[in-house]
Amino acid sequence: MQIIQASTFEKARVAIKKADKPVIFSSNDDELNRKVLEKEKIDILLINLKNRKDWQKQRNSGFDSVMAREASKKSVVIAINLDELVNSSGKGKEKIEILTRIRQNIELCKKYKVKMTFIPISKDIYNLKALGLVLGMPNWMTKNL
Numbered sequence: 383m384q385i386i387q388a389s390t391f392e393k394a395r396v397a398i399k400k401a402d403k404p405v406i407f408s409s410n411d412d413e414l415n416r417k418v419l420e421k422e423k424i425d426i427l428l429i430n431l432k433n434r435k436d437w438q439k440q441r442n443s444g445f446d447s448v449m450a451r452e453a454s455k456k457s458v459v460i461a462i463n464l465d466e467l468v469n470s471s472g473k474g475k476e477k478i479e480i481l482t483r484i485r486q487n488i489e490l491c492k493k494y495k496v497k498m499t500f501i502p503i504s505k506d507i508y509n510l511k512a513l514g515l516v517l518g519m520p521n522w523m524t525k526n527l
Contacts (some may be wrong), residue, residue, distance in 0.1 A: 385428060391417055398422050406461065414443050419452050426459045428501065431483045432476070434464040442484040450494040459497045460487065481517070488518045498523055 385406045388394035391414060398405055398418070404425035409415050410433075419427055427449075434442045447458065453460060462484055470476040491498045498519065500510050506527060514524040 388414070390414070392423075392518060393396055394418050395422060398424060408463075415444065416449055416452075419449055419456070419458060423456075424458060424469075426461045426499070427453065428461040429487065430463065430466065431480045432470060434483070435478075436479070440487050441479075441483050443486045445487045445490060447490060447494070450490045450496055453496045454494045457497075459499055460491055461499050461501050463501045464485070465501070485517050488523075491523065492518070492520055497526060 383404055383406060384401060385408055386394065386395055386397045386401055387408050387516075389409070389411070394409070394414065395418075398407065405423070406426040406428055407415070407418050407422075407424045408428035408430060409418070410430055415429070417429060418424060418434065429444045431443065434444065436442050452458075467477060467480050470480060488498065490496070500514070502510055510527045511524045514527060515521075
């Protein structure tokens with residue numbers, strides 16, 4: 383399992399074709415994430431939640447309803463990197479923003495029945511399931527963590 387990170391679609395396409403299964407794709411560019419999700423065969427889309435600028439009345443979580451519909455149609459799993467949450471600096475404000483973005487993505491995944499997982503730091507599955515339940519994941523989503 384290898385995480386593919388690319389800055390352009392052409393580089394991403396070449397790396398995805400060369401990669402072994404399962405394919406995990408991650409990028410800081412939301413448009414690139416959407417394009418890869420729509421046009422390439424990936425297994426997991428890793429969404430980066432750190433260093434995002436929110437809009438005036440909405441959080442910028444890097445995942446929207448269009449991407450959720452596409453992920454549901456193609457059976458792509460949405461992944462959250464817990465390293466961003468643990469390693470975030472600041473006095474809690476940044477952690478709160480990351481947690482609210484995770485919560486928003488969980489709500490979208492529940493609505494469109496998209497599978498979701500955490501990229502864990504440790505392999506303590508019970509703590510991951512507890513965190514998922516606290517953040518609003520339904521039981522069917524936490525079974526596969």
